[in-house]
């Protein structure tokens with residue numbers, strides 16, 4: 001049903017060899033199960049990982065096999081779903097033979113750049129989730145606000161010093 005071959009998105013991708021109907025459970029996201037701490041230790045300096053965090057927040061699948069080869073797209077034709085601790089990729093719509101199977105990674109919990117090259121007109125430019133990007137923007141805004149506050153405080157301090165000097 002699936003073939004792996006070079007992808008214009010990134011290195012290799014997974015392609016439909018036969019038509020896939022909307023809702024089909026296509027492939028399980030498999031791999032060793034590790035803790036988030038182990039994942040951090042193993043992949044701290046890695047540019048690209050194939051980690052999938054389960055809803056329990058305590059388990060990460062270190063993806064290997066077909067599902068891990070599936071690329072990210074901002075206009076996905078597949079979606080990921082966790083069912084009783086197992087993770088599956090489902091078809092979001094009918095998929096034609098020859099189409100690359102892609103899902104929205106919705107990355108989170110990291111700050112390393114993860115630029116997206118999916119080529120979709122709706123591309124958001126990053127593989128991070130909208131929620132995570134919004135959180136990062138709010139955090140950056142708070143950081144900028146603190147910088148502004150401290151630069152306002154500096155002239156005030158100078159003035160104070162000046163007053164002391166002239167007293």
Ligand SMILES: [Zn+2]
Nearest residue numbers: 074116118123
């Ligand atoms: Zn994109």
